[in-house]
Amino acid sequence: MSTTLPIHRLYPAERNKFKEHLKRLAPADRRLRFGSQISDARIDRYVDGLEWPWAITLVAMKDGLVRGAGECVIARHTWPPTAELAFSVEPAYQGQGIGSGLFERLLVVARNRGISRIHIVTTPDNTRMQRMATRYGMTLVRNVDIEGRLELTGPTPTSLSGEWVDASLSWMVDMLQRWRASA
Numbered sequence: 001m002s003t004t005l006p007i008h009r010l011y012p013a014e015r016n017k018f019k020e021h022l023k024r025l026a027p028a029d030r031r032l033r034f035g036s037q038i039s040d041a042r043i044d045r046y047v048d049g050l051e052w053p054w055a056i057t058l059v060a061m062k063d064g065l066v067r068g069a070g071e072c073v074i075a076r077h078t079w080p081p082t083a084e085l086a087f088s089v090e091p092a093y094q095g096q097g098i099g100s101g102l103f104e105r106l107l108v109v110a111r112n113r114g115i116s117r118i119h120i121v122t123t124p125d126n127t128r129m130q131r132m133a134t135r136y137g138m139t140l141v142r143n144v145d146i147e148g149r150l151e152l153t154g155p156t157p158t159s160l161s162g163e164w165v166d167a168s169l170s171w172m173v174d175m176l177q178r179w180r181a182s183a
Contacts, residue, residue, distance in 0.1 A: 005060040005067060005093075006173040007101055007166070012052045018059065019047045021066035024090055032126045033088045035145060051076075056113075058105050060089075060098045061174060064181070067093045070102030072110050072118070080116035087129065099132055107136065108163050112155040120148040 010018055022030070022043045030038050038046075050057075054076055060068035068089035075082045085106055089098045110118050120138065122129040124146055133140060138148035 005062050005096075005098060005101075006170045006177070007058050007060050007105055008170040008174055009167065010057040010059045010066070010069070015047050015050075017066045018057060018069060019043055021059070021069055021090065022047070022088060025088060026091065029088065029091065032123060032129070033086065035121065035123055056106075056109055058102055058109070060093070060102065061177075062093070064178070068098035068102060070099075070106045072106045072115075074110075074113065074115065081114055082117045082119065083110050083113075083115045085110075085118050085120050087132075094128070099128070100135075103132055103136055105163075105166060107150075107152070108159050108166075111152045111159050112163050114154060115152055118150050118152060122146045122148070 022033070023040050025033060027037060034046075050071075050073075054074045056072045056074075058070045058072075059066045069087070071084075071086045073084050073086070075084070085103070087099050087102055089102075107118070118138075120129065120133055122133075122145060124142065126146070130140060130146055130148075133148040133150075136150065138150045140146055140148045
């Protein structure tokens with residue numbers, strides 16, 4: 001499923017847009033994203049604490065605002081390399097393919113960086129995340145929370161060029177939207 005919202009990589013200079021998105025999430029959605037209730041101050045500390053070369057965040061934008069985000073946080077001291085994925089989509093934008101679009105793109109991002117295994121951790125009641133994870137081939141295991149794992153193969157010329165093309169097209173769509181908004 002594809003989304004009509006452009007997805008692009010978020011850069012450190014745009015971190016406030018990511019904070020604003022997470023703060024717009026209702027308490028129930030924050031709990032689904034973080035596994036527990038989380039305050040605005042904790043969101044600020046979380047985003048400010050991301051190590052940007054090792055935390056790749058893709059965002060779906062509408063009207064200059066982040067409406068959905070997917071993160072790939074690479075574990076720096078593991079071999080073979082692993083990463084954790086996490087997602088959030090604002091309620092008004094759920095069911096429009098944004099989560100799936102972010103998931104697909106992050107799989108390519110992880111693969112292209114030599115990540116051999118990705119995982120997610122979600123609450124037992126986050127059935128949307130569980131359905132999406134199984135749709136992309138993750139194996140789910142129930143402990144206290146639900147953990148999902150997926151083994152990845154290395155990058156290919158197709159995956160590398162696909163990421164580049166996606167990034168370029170998303171940038172062009174974003175620039176066109178900004179131009180239209182300013183006209």
